[in-house]
Amino acid sequence: MLSCEDLACRAGGREIISGFRLEVAPGERVALMGPSGSGKTTLLTTLAGLLPPSRGRVLVRGLSLAERPDLRAELALVFQSYGLLSSLTAAENVEVALRAAGHHPSEAMDRAAVVLERLKVSAFADHLVEELSGGQQQRVAVARALALRTPVLLADEPTAEQDAGHRGVVLKELMEAGGALVVATHDPEVAELCDRVVELRP
Numbered sequence: 001m002l003s004c005e006d007l008a009c010r011a012g013g014r015e016i017i018s019g020f021r022l023e024v025a026p027g028e029r030v031a032l033m034g035p036s037g038s039g040k041t042t043l044l045t046t047l048a049g050l051l052p053p054s055r056g057r058v059l060v061r062g063l064s065l066a067e068r069p070d071l072r073a074e075l076a077l078v079f080q081s082y083g084l085l086s087s088l089t090a091a092e093n094v095e096v097a098l099r100a101a102g103h104h105p106s107e108a109m110d111r112a113a114v115v116l117e118r119l120k121v122s123a124f125a126d127h128l129v130e131e132l133s134g135g136q137q138q139r140v141a142v143a144r145a146l147a148l149r150t151p152v153l154l155a156d157e158p159t160a161e162q163d164a165g166h167r168g169v170v171l172k173e174l175m176e177a178g179g180a181l182v183v184a185t186h187d188p189e190v191a192e193l194c195d196r197v198v199e200l201r202p
């Protein structure tokens with residue numbers, strides 16, 4: 001579903017990742033682990049097609065992501081820093097992503113309501129993102145990515161800001177989403193729920 005071979009990524013003028021190989025099957029859940037600074041965010045950003053690799057290619061269904069930008073529609077990314085539009089409401093953030101992906105406004109509204117409910121943020125659906133706590137914002141970011149129902153979901157430490165109860169909520173939704181999942185995490189319990197662990201070394 002998602003693969004790369006001999007991938008190298010640069011950030012800040014130096015090579016952060018080199019000779020990286022990954023093959024993720026449809027529906028497979030992979031935990032990406034490694035110490036702080038080992039390159040998990042850099043790698044996820046590259047796999048999402050947002051940062052061009054300095055060597056190698058990212059393939060989606062065997063096709064080059066660089067040559068076929070339309071394949072980006074197969075991927076969703078939960079950013080470590082959420083990447084929400086702070087002057088919009090939680091619901092609008094999800095709806096905007098769905099509308100940008102081609103969904104009818106009324107369908108986007110319905111789908112956003114369902115996914116925000118599942119992530120336990122429906123009580124804040126009409127609140128501006130800037131009024132939400134870090135944990136609430138993170139669940140909106142997860143909701144936005146899940147709402148797109150892409151075959152591949154990339155998630156960067158998606159439970160880092162969650163208390164124990166909400167961590168379970170986020171994990172359940174991510175694990176049951178059904179698509180391939182690559183999740184960067186420092187949490188061994190998240191890794192245990194995945195099918196396998198890929199370790200990055202600094």
Ligand SMILES: Nc1ncnc2c1ncn2[C@@H]1O[C@H](COP(=O)(O)OP(=O)(O)OP(=O)(O)O)[C@@H](O)[C@H]1O
Binds near residue numbers: 011013016036042
């Ligand atoms: N835009 C940038 N400019 C300069 N250096 C960068 C940039 N982005 C990342 N780096 C460097 O690349 C390395 C890898 O960073 P990255 O954020 O990918 O690591 P990480 O494994 O996700 O870390 P963490 O677990 O702390 O989130 C770090 O040494 C970081 O300082």
